[in-house]
Amino acid sequence: MSKMTQRKSLDYIKKDYVRTRTLTGSWYLASYKFKFNITHMKPFLEKLKEKKLIGNQCSSCNRVFYPPRQVCGKCLVKPDKWVDIRNTARVSTFAISYLKDPETGEVQERPMVLVHHDGADTTSIAELNPEIDVKDVYVGMPIIAHWRDETVGGLMDIEYYDKFIDDSDDIRYKK
Amino acid sequence: MGRQVAIASAGFSEHASKRSDVSMPELVSEAIEDCLKNAPGVEIGDIDAFVNGNMPAFEGSNIPELWMTDWMGARNKPLLRVTTGGTTGGTVAISGYYTVAAGLPGIDTVLAVAFEQQSQGDTSVGLASVAYGEISILNTLGIPYEQISRLLSAGAAIGVAAYQATTYMNKTKIKEEDLARVVVQNRRNAAKTWWAHLKMPNLTIEEVLDTPYVQYPLRYGMVCPASDGACAMLFTTEEKAKDICDIPVYVNGVASVANETAVLGYDGSGSCQIDPSMQLGAIRSAELTYSQAGISFPRKEIDYAEVYSPFPNQELMWVEKLGLFEEATAPEMYEAGVTAVNGELPVNCSGGVNATNAIGASAMERPAEAALQIMGKASNQVPKTVHTSIGSGWGGSLNLITLMAMSDQPRRKF
Numbered sequence: 381m382s383k384m385t386q387r388k389s390l391d392y393i394k395k396d397y398v399r400t401r402t403l404t405g406s407w408y409l410a411s412y413k414f415k416f417n418i419t420h421m422k423p424f425l426e427k428l429k430e431k432k433l434i435g436n437q438c439s440s441c442n443r444v445f446y447p448p449r450q451v452c453g454k455c456l457v458k459p460d461k462w463v464d465i466r467n468t469a470r471v472s473t474f475a476i477s478y479l480k481d482p483e484t485g486e487v488q489e490r491p492m493v494l495v496h497h498d499g500a501d502t503t504s505i506a507e508l509n510p511e512i513d514v515k516d517v518y519v520g521m522p523i524i525a526h527w528r529d530e531t532v533g534g535l536m537d538i539e540y541y542d543k544f545i546d547d548s549d550d551i552r553y554k555k
Numbered sequence: 556m557g558r559q560v561a562i563a564s565a566g567f568s569e570h571a572s573k574r575s576d577v578s579m580p581e582l583v584s585e586a587i588e589d590c591l592k593n594a595p596g597v598e599i600g601d602i603d604a605f606v607n608g609n610m611p612a613f614e615g616s617n618i619p620e621l622w623m624t625d626w627m628g629a630r631n632k633p634l635l636r637v638t639t640g641g642t643t644g645g646t647v648a649i650s651g652y653y654t655v656a657a658g659l660p661g662i663d664t665v666l667a668v669a670f671e672q673q674s675q676g677d678t679s680v681g682l683a684s685v686a687y688g689e690i691s692i693l694n695t696l697g698i699p700y701e702q703i704s705r706l707l708s709a710g711a712a713i714g715v716a717a718y719q720a721t722t723y724m725n726k727t728k729i730k731e732e733d734l735a736r737v738v739v740q741n742r743r744n745a746a747k748t749w750w751a752h753l754k755m756p757n758l759t760i761e762e763v764l765d766t767p768y769v770q771y772p773l774r775y776g777m778v779c780p781a782s783d784g785a786c787a788m789l790f791t792t793e794e795k796a797k798d799i800c801d802i803p804v805y806v807n808g809v810a811s812v813a814n815e816t817a818v819l820g821y822d823g824s825g826s827c828q829i830d831p832s833m834q835l836g837a838i839r840s841a842e843l844t845y846s847q848a849g850i851s852f853p854r855k856e857i858d859y860a861e862v863y864s865p866f867p868n869q870e871l872m873w874v875e876k877l878g879l880f881e882e883a884t885a886p887e888m889y890e891a892g893v894t895a896v897n898g899e900l901p902v903n904c905s906g907g908v909n910a911t912n913a914i915g916a917s918a919m920e921r922p923a924e925a926a927l928q929i930m931g932k933a934s935n936q937v938p939k940t941v942h943t944s945i946g947s948g949w950g951g952s953l954n955l956i957t958l959m960a961m962s963d964q965p966r967r968k969f
Contacts, residue, residue: 405615443827453815453827472829473725475717476771494718494831502827519725 420450423462429533433465433525435500446500447535465499469541471521472496472503476514489514495523495541509540522546557656559965561796561803563597563664563789565923566590567750570784570911573674579619580626583670586785587627590666593932594789596799597664599628602789604654606667608637608647609915615676627668641950642811644669644786644919645863645957648946649809651790652959663792670785671915715831717770720868723832724772727871727883731772735763736889737867738777738909744896745906747935752782752911772868777909779865784913786920793965804926807967808847808960812840816954832868837876837947840956845878848960849968850943853878857960859901859928859937859944861921865908873947874902877958897938904928904935918948922959929963 420436424447427434435446440455446465451458472494479488491514494503508517509526523541531537566589568574568582577585591597605627607620616622620636635654639646651667720734742758745751766776789799796803814836815827828835841853850856860879864870871885879900880888888894894902903909905924908917925944927933942964948957 445827473718473722473831475721476768477717478768478770492718496829501829503829519722 417450420448424448425533428535428537429531431527431531431537433467433497434462435465435497435502437461437463443501444499445502446497447504449502463499465497467497467525468544468546469495469497469523469525471517471519471523473519474517476517491517493517493523493541506538507540509542512543516543557967557969558658559793559967560652560655560790560806561793561965562806562922562926562961563791563796563799563803564590564594565788565926566593566786567920567923568670568785570750570752570782570913572752572780572782574672574783575674579614579616579670579672579675580623582672582783583623583668583785583787584626586670586787587666587668590787590789593930594799597789602628602632602664602666603662604633604635604665605629606635606637606647606650606654606665607669608639608643608650609670610640610643611638613676613914614672619670627666633662638915639811639950639955641914642863642918642948642955642957643915643950644917645921645946645948645950645959646811646918648788648919648922648959649811649957651788652806652809655790655792663795665790667788667790667919668785669787669916669919671913671917672783673781673914674783716866716869717773719831719872720772720866722830723868723872726830726832727886729871729886731764731774732760733871733886733889734772734777734867735760735774736886737864737870738763740889740895741864741867741870741903741907741909744904744935745910748905748910749934750784750911751906752784753780753906754910773866777867779909779912782911782913784911784916786913786916786923788919788923788926800930802930802963804929804961804963805965805967806959807849807962807965808844809958810840810843810847811955811957812836812843813951813955814839816951832872834872834876834956836954836956837873837949840947840958841877844945844958844960847968848943848962849966850960854880854900857900857943857945858939858941859904859925861903861905861907861925861944861946863908863918863921863947863949864903865912867909869949870903870907870909873949877945877947896935901937901939904933904937906935918950918957921948922946922961925959926961929961 435444436448436459437444438452438457438459440457444463474491474493476489476491491508493508495506496503524544525538526540526542528537528539566586568585624630637646637650647667647669651665654665739758739760742753742755746754746756763776766774769775862870862873874880874885875882893899896904925946928941928944943962945960
């Protein structure tokens with residue numbers, strides 16, 4: 381270094397001001413307008429009305445996206461093929477959240493799961509049947525989609541996921 | 556082709572949950588002063604350029620780097636602000652490195668500053684602004700906003716980290732005691748570090764397990780605090796560093812790798828990372844950094860590691876993913892005391908993010924502390940001589956990893 385000098389100290393600040401002055405302010409985040417392209421979702425949402433699940437497949441790496449995606453991040457290719465997906469799934473991972481009722485003060489345990497549908501390569505976030513005991517949930521648990529009686533063409537048409545016994549042939553072959 | 560860069564000094568401000576005695580510029584000035592105290596040959600006029608960063612929107616002020624220019628001594632000098640969410644600190648450090656490595660005429664000494672004053676603003680609003688853009692697409696799929704906020708009820712970081720913890724615990728077959736052991740080690744280490752926030756010298760595993768769940772499997776006693784604090788690092792060239800300090804720390808490798816967002820995915824469309832604890836980004840960043848630094852056997856060659864771990868399961872995960880331990884063996888190493896201060900491979904002797912988390916600054920405190928351990932100036936100095944160390948950062952939606960490998964020998968391969 382050019383000069384071997386000590387830097388002047390700024391220690392005097394603390395002696396002068398013991399506390400800082402507080403001014404309140406707020407941001408209004410609700411006034412933003414986020415834009416999304418939803419054209420690639422139309423076939424998917426229409427099929428949901430018929431209680432059927434579809435996903436789109438990347439023609440380059442053959443990964444199936446559920447819900448559909450506009451671009452495959454691995455190949456930078458537009459997935460253009462629609463494939464059917466089964467309504468059975470597995471619990472990919474889960475967490476249990478503890479929700480406190482503001483009125484009664486009762487704490488409700490609720491497992492939040494990431495479901496991995498059979499035939500898809502992605503996970504999506506979902507809810508389990510509230511009757512399932514929290515302690516029974518495990519990673520890899522087989523589950524099945526439970527549809528609402530009246531469908532409107534949205535992901536909420538799947539009310540929740542139910543537990544079921546997986547006796548498909550795949551399991552036997554795996555063993 | 557780039558040139559060798561050295562860290563001449565690093566400094567911290569004092570961390571606390573509410574630093575109500577200082578404003579944000581004063582907090583930054585405190586860290587810079589501590590940084591320059593370690594390098595008495597440098598005065599503020601000798602610094603050629605500044606890099607600055609914090610988490611956007613967390614303390615409610617835009618362009619903070621401009622209104623603290625005078626407090627940094629950056630007036631009429633090149634100034635750059637970088638912000639990448641949770642890894643801001645790591646990216647600021649890497650930008651400081653790049654600024655010197657570029658070899659531009661007249662830019663030899665660069666001061667990198669990262670800071671956060673969370674008590675000033677509403678962190679949950681900041682997090683909402685990060686997540687809202689991703690969440691809104693779910694509205695178009697027919698899920699109402701109330702439903703989503705219930706699904707992700709515990710909020711951004713812990714909401715996703717809990718999923719990660721479940722898969723990690725399932726994969727390694729560990730219990731909550733193993734997670735609590737990591738917390739106990741970190742908070743006891745923090746008690747010996749002057750700038751750390753949560754100092755608990757007598758914490759026990761039972762006390763951690765006694766606290767209620769925030770979100771299964773993470774308990775209240777296991778999660779990181781919200782701190783106010785700042786960190787500064789001084790980057791300079793190889794030649795100048797030899798004049799400034801006794802033991803210059805050479806930056807031998809840097810990487811900043813983003814993988815696909817886990818759990819929610821881009822546009823809320825799900826993630827191809829079926830296992831959120833897989834973390835391909837971390838593995839890739841370790842590959843890049845070690846190849847630049849010429850590290851072939853990380854376990855043997857690295858003497859000290861600072862990993863970014865707000866939650867204990869992540870500390871176990873990162874030391875495995877960054878190549879320090881074999882898959883699924885980290886919990887045993889913590890039990891055996893390999894990672895303790897006097898162990899074979901000390902990890903997070905400053906207490907880590909688990910004890911101090913000023914979000915914008917904490918990813919920079921990792922390489923800063925790792926550098927101070929090589930210089931022998933850290934407040935919780937390990938007894939053995941440290942030759943090579945690493946400091947990592949983690950952020951985004953479980954997907955961005957920054958890593959910096961340092962050594963007392965210039966080994967960067969260009």
